[in-house]
Structures are given as C-alpha cells and as structure tokens.
Amino acid sequence: MTETTRIPFAVPDIGPDEVAAVTRVLESGWLTTGPETKAFEREFAAKVGATHAVALNSCTAALHLALEAIGVGPSDEVIVPTLTFAATAEVVRYLGAKPVLVDVLPGDHQVDPSRVAAAVSDRTKAVVPVHFGGQACELAALREIAEYHHLRVIEDAAHALPASYRGAPIGAQADVACFSFYATKTITTGEGGMAVTCDPELEDRMRIMSLHGISRDAWKRYTASGSWRYDIIAPGFKYNMADMAAAVGRVQLGRADAMRERREAIAHRYLESLSGHEAFEPLSVRADGHHAWHLFVIKVRNEAWSIGRDALIDALKEAGVGTSVHFIPLHCHSYYRDMYGYAPGDFPVAHDVFERSLSLPIYSSMTDAQVGRVLDVILDLAARHRR
Ligand SMILES: *Cc1c(COP(=O)(O)O)cnc(C)c1O
Numbered sequence: 050m051t052e053t054t055r056i057p058f059a060v061p062d063i064g065p066d067e068v069a070a071v072t073r074v075l076e077s078g079w080l081t082t083g084p085e086t087k088a089f090e091r092e093f094a095a096k097v098g099a100t101h102a103v104a105l106n107s108c109t110a111a112l113h114l115a116l117e118a119i120g121v122g123p124s125d126e127v128i129v130p131t132l133t134f135a136a137t138a139e140v141v142r143y144l145g146a147k148p149v150l151v152d153v154l155p156g157d158h159q160v161d162p163s164r165v166a167a168a169v170s171d172r173t174k175a176v177v178p179v180h181f182g183g184q185a186c187e188l189a190a191l192r193e194i195a196e197y198h199h200l201r202v203i204e205d206a207a208h209a210l211p212a213s214y215r216g217a218p219i220g221a222q223a224d225v226a227c228f229s230f231y232a233t234k235t236i237t238t239g240e241g242g243m244a245v246t247c248d249p250e251l252e253d254r255m256r257i258m259s260l261h262g263i264s265r266d267a268w269k270r271y272t273a274s275g276s277w278r279y280d281i282i283a284p285g286f287k288y289n290m291a292d293m294a295a296a297v298g299r300v301q302l303g304r305a306d307a308m309r310e311r312r313e314a315i316a317h318r319y320l321e322s323l324s325g326h327e328a329f330e331p332l333s334v335r336a337d338g339h340h341a342w343h344l345f346v347i348k349v350r351n352e353a354w355s356i357g358r359d360a361l362i363d364a365l366k367e368a369g370v371g372t373s374v375h376f377i378p379l380h381c382h383s384y385y386r387d388m389y390g391y392a393p394g395d396f397p398v399a400h401d402v403f404e405r406s407l408s409l410p411i412y413s414s415m416t417d418a419q420v421g422r423v424l425d426v427i428l429d430l431a432a433r434h435r436r
Pocket residue numbers: 106107108109110133134136137179205207208228229230231241242
C-alpha cells in the first residue's frame with residue numbers, strides 16, 4: 050500500500066491563508082500574545098454567542114483555569130463523565146479536588162444526567178460535561194441539577210465547534226465552555242484552547258491566572274500605552290496563546306462552518322451505509338441542534354461479528370484505514386483505579402461502549418473517494434466475518 054492510498058485517522062486542514070497569516074505575524078516582529086490574540090478572542094466570542102473569551106495554549110489550560118476561577122479546592126468534588134480524555138479529570142486533581150466519575154448514556158455516549166444527580170454530595174462544586182464527539186450533551190437537565198444544588202457547569206467543548214443545542218451555539222449561556230485547537234480538533238492552531246464565559250468576574254480571574262497571576266492586560270506594558278508597573282496577585286500559570294497561533298486560529302474560525310458542512314456530508318454518507326446494518330450501531334443524533342461531527346463513532350454488534358472490535362481495528366489498519374477509540378474510560382486507567390478504587394465494572398455503559406466502539410476518519414480534507422474506500426473496506430470485512 051502506498052502513502053497516497055493510506056487514509057489517516059485525522060488530518061488538519063491547513064491552506065494558503067493560514068500560511069500567509071503566520072508569515073504576516075512573523076514579519077510583524079510581535080510573536081507572543083498581542084493584537085492577533087485579542088482579535089481572535091473577540092471573533093471567537095461573537096461566533097459562539099459569549100461575551101468574553103480568553104485564548105490559551107490548550108483546552109486543558111482552559112478547564113484548569115475555569116475550575117480555579119470558580120474556586121475549586123482540595124475539599125471539593127467535581128463530577129466528570131468516565132468516558133472522556135485524560136484532561137477533563139486531571140485538572141480537578143491539579144487543584145487537589147476529587148473527580149467523581151459517572152456513567153454515560155448508551156445511545157449518544159453523553160454524560161447521564163440521572164447519574165450526575167445521584168453523584169451530587171455536599172462537597173460537589175461543579176459538573177464538567179463533555180459534548181462527546183461534537184454533539185451537545187443534555188445541557189438543560191444538567192443546568193437544572195446544577196441550579197438546584199448551586200453547582201457550576203464547566204463545559205468540556207473540546208469537540209464542539211461549531212455546534213448548537215436547542216438553537217443556541219455551544220458556548221452561549223455557559224458558566225465557562227472550554228474549546229480545543231489541538232491538531233486533530235475541528236479547528237486548529239497546532240496547540241491551543243479558548244475559555245468562553247458571560248461572567249466578567251470569571252473572565253477576569255481566568256485572564257489573570259493565565260499569565261502568572263499578573264494584574265490585568267500585562268502585555269500592554271510592553272507597548273507605548275503601557276506602563277512598566279504590574280502586580281502579582283496570585284501564583285498563576287503560563288497559559289497564554291501566542292499571536293502566531295491566534296493568526297492561524299482566526300483563519301480557521303472563518304472556515305469553521307464550511308469545514309463542518311464537509312464533515313456533515315461525510316457523516317451522512319457513513320450513516321446511509323452503516324445505520325441499520327446488522328453489524329454496526331452508529332450513535333444516535335439529536336434533532337435539536339447542529340452536530341460539529343468531530344468524531345464518527347460506531348459500535349460493533351458482537352452478535353454479528355466473529356472477530357470483535359480489536360481485530361476489526363487491526364484489519365482496517367492493514368487495509369490502510371486509520372481509526373481510533375474514544376475513549377478508554379478514566380476508571381479503567383491505573384491512576385484512577387489505584388487512587389479511588391474504581392473497577393472496570395463500576396460503569397457498565399461506558400465499559401460496554403468502550404469495548405465495542407471505534408471512530409472512523411472524518412475530516413474536511415477527506416475526498417469522496419476516500420470516504421467510499423473506508424465504507425468498501427469496512428462493509429467487505431463485515432461480510433467476510435459475520436457470525
Ligand atoms: C482534546 C481534548 C481535550 C484537551 O484539549 P487540549 O487542547 O489538547 O488540551 C479535553 N477534553 C477532551 C474531551 C478532548 O478530546
């Protein structure tokens with residue numbers, strides 16, 4: 050198999066405008082946080098319907114700062130779905146608090162609101178739902194639970210740009226929503242993230258803590274209008290975004306809807322061929338919002354497969370099709386097992402979903418021929434390995 054026929058799992062969609070934007074910043078002489086980052090923040094907030102946005106060097110940083118800003122500390126608990134990436138829970142540990150894991154729903158792999166309600170204790174400070182795969186989780190139910198118990202909802206929106214829920218973009222009306230611009234995500238700056246909020250106090254705290262705990266707009270002190278004076282109000286972090294990255298992000302943000310439309314077309318082709326197939330179970334799709342289609346996840350029906358999920362992944366790899374698994378549940382990892390005594394059977398839905406699911410390639414630069422080839426390979430394998 051040649052490199053040209055291999056279909057990687059993820060490919061960033063970088064064009065000449067992104068290259069020109071980086072060149073412009075490099076030639077400007079201002080490389081770190083500056084005017085490009087400020088413009089990216091403004092444009093991003095407008096795009097998702099939030100009033101404030103803080104550009105950062107990762108979504109992990111955004112989640113960390115959001116939890117810090119709402120005052121999470123060592124005696125607190127934060128509720129997190131077990132079916133997520135490392136970042137969602139590790140930031141709770143950064144602050145010395147306890148991540149309380151909960152199970153997900155079998156249809157769309159979103160956090161189960163009834164499990165969240167059951168996990169609330171008098172130490173619970175926040176819930177961090179994940180918009181799994183780019184589709185909105187059940188935000189209304191979560192907000193109701195949060196309001197009743199005086200909790201904050203910090204949204205892990207790493208997959209969810211652009212996405213919407215009941216007519217509102219993900220990010221609008223959020224306590225804080227955290228987006229990722231990692232290389233494989235729906236828009237990229239190489240590495241990067243954004244925390245959006247409509248609460249000016251949270252914005253203020255996150256901005257200060259993103260840059261050493263130095264009081265407001267410290268970067269201005271290097272410019273003509275700035276002063277050399279600054280004050281450290283807390284031991285902050287070094288999480289700011291550089292202008293080189295922001296310049297790429299601005300171009301990508303402008304292309305976000307077009308790239309989503311292309312992913313949606315790919316998803317529809319996958320759904321046409323795979324829904325109703327005896328061997329596969331795609332995730333359910335909500336009718337009340339836009340799906341960002343960051344991931345296209347299917348579950349194998351073991352009744353119809355003689356080879357199982359792991360062997361299917363190997364066979365697809367052999368045929369030149371890259372796939373991935375989202376995610377190995379947190380409670381199955383040694384740190385969470387050892388630290389909190391979790392066992393694989395503790396969250397039966399997440400465990401079942403993990404054992405049967407795989408994610409197919411879905412990105413805007415995928416050609417129709419590549420999508421067709423993924424389907425040919427997978428349908429052929431299903432026909433050859435049916436029980
Ligand atoms: C990618 C990802 C993150 C972390 O994003 P970074 O920008 O790499 O820090 C957080 N949560 C989820 C669910 C992710 O997939």
